[in-house]
Amino acid sequence: MELAAIIGLEIHAQIATKTKMFCNCDNDAFGAPPNSRICPVCTGQPGVLPAPNKKALELGVKAALALNCKIPRNSKFDRKNYFYPDLPYGYQISQFDEPISTDGKVEIRLNGDKKEIGITRLHLENDAGKLTHIGNFSLCDYNRAGTPLMEIVSEPDLRSAAEAKIYAEEVQKILQFVGSSNADLFKGEMRFDASVSLRETGKTELNPRAEIKNLNSFRALESAIDFEIGRQKKLWSGNKIPESDSTVGWDEEKGETFLMRAKESAADYHYFPEPDIPPLILEKEFVENLRSKLSELPLSRRERFVTEFEVSEDDARNLTESKNLADYFEEVVKISGDAKKSAAWILSELLARMNDENLKIEEQKISAENLGKLVQKITSEEISGKMGKEIFSTMWRSGGNPQDIIEEKGLSLVTDKDIIWQHALKVIGQNEKVANDFKNGKEKALGRLVGEVMKLSKGQGDPKIVVKVLREILTSNIYIKREASDRKNG
Ligand SMILES: [Zn+2]
Secondary structure (H helix, E strand, C coil): CCEEEEEEEEEEEECCCCECCCCCCECCCCCCCCCCCCCCCCCCCCCCCCCCCHHHHHHHHHHHHHCCCECCCEECCEEEECCCCCCCCCEEEECCCCCCEEEEEEEEEECCEEEEEEEEEEEEEECCCEEEEECCEEEEECCCCCCEEEEEEECCCECCHHHHHHHHHHHHHHHHHCCCCCCCCCCCCEEEEEEEEEEECCCCCCCCCEEEEEECCHHHHHHHHHHHHHHHHHHHHCCCCCCCCEEEEEECCCCEEEEEEECCCHHHHCCEECCCCCCEECCHHHHHHHHHCCCCCHHHHHHHHHHHHCCCHHHHHHHCCCHHHHHHHHHHHHHHCCHHHHHHHHHHHHHHHHHHHCCCHHHCCCCHHHHHHHHHHHHCCCCCHHHHHHHHHHHHHHCCCHHHHHHHHCCCCECCHHHHHHHHHHHHHHCHHHHHHHHCCCCCHHHHHHHHHHHHCCCCECHHHHHHHHHHHHCCHHHHHHHHHHHHHC
16 A cells, blocks of 8 residues: 655744734844733733734735735634633634635745645734743743734645655745745744645545644754654554544654644634724735735746856755845846856855855845955956955955955056066076977967966966967067077076
């Protein structure tokens, strides 16, 4: 019996607003002291009224549009009732049967092949607080309570842990590119629940699934799904096929899932329409206005980089790792006028150093304008590539523009023909045999002479002028004359 894994993902992403979902508390509580970003509304005090954050709604709709979802005119908020210490209201304000969007899709690439993953819905809700368990105590921090979230539910279209990871990464990029979420996993701004079940290949019905809760990194997502597939395969081969849904957790240290509870159904939450918030009406004009402001999505940008700038698909993928990096690259190209060289400098020099020091593009010191100017100076042969690297190092350490650094260090290529002329004569004098080889038709011999002249000018000679001067000397009478006079002097 051959078994296929059937996987669906729920992605929770924090919406990138300044304030929380239903109050004016600061939405960025990362690193803030516990319970320092709270108010009566987000801690659910009696008598308060939640007021939806319009920006959160706009960013939610933008994300839904980027995920190719439909936006119905009517939607509403609902109460999802459950009691838990991190949930001060005793319920979560979410969306049940009328979410702000449905029926979307995301295209992913698997080893070059295209695959579409269906999006069931994207809805809005607020986050709970955070519990820290220490021994027999639990500490509550409500800074996160009321943070706006979007929940993106996929169809069970994924077939492997690797596929799930690629899909999650693509969604992360889409949210970042349209500015709906920073989706920083390290800061807990994106979390995953993965539903896993198995079925015999060829069959179409879905079997009871295990939902793995609260995975907070791509690695955890991939490992947990892989483990769960393996666990269920063993059950199937022992003829103990799961008969009901279950909720499991992921133990990162042990590298295994564990049973949390038999899965609750929607009925357990006693959903009912949120009485404190009127139904939402999203007019076509509002939606279309947001659609017109959507920035280019990662996939289309990758494809455009390949066709417009002729970079490889791998390079295009690396250059669109973040929206800021993609913007940076395009800015560098605009100034340097050379896409391939710009890509090469970013990928091999800049990204390598950024990785070493764990920096993002917006955190390092070289502006797109200055890198563009540097690349331009290299392509126009104002400076050599070797010098370029030296200038780049200085820019990396302390910023600054290449022209100033060139002047400060006196680095400019020696274009002064007189200086090169003197060096050339000296080199020819010291390498008579090589010079004669060239004169007798051995074109290659010139290269050695060029190298020697460059050495004399400490790498700062302009190679083009060096070649020109050497040819001029070796193919004219000057050479013979100088040779004769040098001999006499010698
Ligand atoms: Zn608040």
